[in-house]
Amino acid sequence: MELRTLGYFVAVAETGSVSAAAEVVHVTQPAISRQLRQLETDLGVDLFSRSAGRLRLSAAGREFLPHAQDVLRRAAGARAAAKSYAAGRLESLTIAAPTTTLTDVIAPFLATLHADDPMPTVLESDPHEAYAALRHGADLAIVTEPPRGPLASAAIAVLPVWAFVPAGHRWATQDTIRLRTLVEETLLVLTPGFRPRQILDLALDRAGVSAASVVECSNPQVAQALAAAGRGVAVVTDDARFDLHGLEVQGRDGPLRIELFAAWEPEHHAAATLDALAGRLRDFCVQRYGADVAPR
Structure with a gap:
């Protein structure tokens, strides 16, 4: 079962006829009909009832349609994600941060994001959990000591106790x-x-x-x-x-001072974007608290 064949099935189901689907997918009617027959053979079920040269979704076809549509949506999403990865773009952003930093720094910073910035999600974690969060899918972690190991990092702020x-x-x-x-x-x-x-x-x-x-x-x-x-x-x-x-x-x-650092995996596909976001977060802290908090 190929994605292309599922696309033909969905096109016929949504347009109501093979001829209309052929115009949408730019394939000849006989080719679509052959592909539909092959799909039914592969699945072992009739997806259409055929009468007087017309196709109508069978009961099984109506049940199968949302599954086929979901597969196609997921495939399109995977292709879009792969293109973003290749271009170094970041569609979504997961930040792991301690409670205080989340409330006083990260949340106010998120309010300044632009419409074309990645959609953010925040995980509340202590600094030690932040490293585990990076290993399990977080893009950026905010920690209170210089990051250890091979992580890329940027100093964000030096705040008073x-x-x-x-x-x-x-x-x-x-x-x-x-x-x-x-x-x-x-x-x-x-x-x-x-x-x-x-x-x-x-x-x-x-x-x-x-x-x-x-x-x-x-x-x-x-x-x-x-x-x-x-x-x-x-x-x-x-x-x-x-x-x-x-x-x-x-x-x-x-x-007495506490330091904040942003850390991320250096091999992250959007490492340059994360570096730029860390710089914006540093600038935000200076605007919010004054020049004295800028890392030296």
Whole structure:
């Protein structure tokens, strides 16, 4: 059974006659009739009832028609995809990103895409899962450390680790807070699997200090909500919520920062397109947060 023969069957079914189908597919009527007979032989079922030189779909033909149409649509889609691959185009885009990056960076960036950009899909994943996502079909992964191995990558942004306090807090008029002072308060931190927590823990260790009280949160927005309720200071990298005031945290070696990188497989058929999208994402971060977040 060939796609061409299925095309003849669908053309006859949709136009209502062999003569009309012949004009559509640019094949002679006898050739179409022979192909239809061969298709029925191959399938072992009569697709048409023949009477007085006219063809009508049989009950089996009516049942078979949507399957034939689906096969032809899939084949056309496969051909179009192959042409896109050959040209290095990207029809759809799957991005794997951590929760905070997805909410504060990726989603706002997607709102700036153009009509001719690929259709995006986003997978929520932690940075370690992002590498597995690339192996299982994701096109682009956003990670918080320089990508390992043979992956192609681009630096996207360097963002602050914030200490968030409510408006009435004694630090609410400041722009920065020293780590040694910060630990005097109850710290609302993420669990150790999150990169902002790892950055904080490393900074505490290097400064030789520890927090007087720590409350772990599994979600950065929950940490901010608790800070808004006066339960402590949220140490996260999210954009401010709940009318909180953010202070940059100054550690022994300078302000605490988190880096964002885009990573992709260098053999990806649209590697050049992914590189360009990573550049646009970097420019978007600069527009959104200011020139200070540009990678150096």
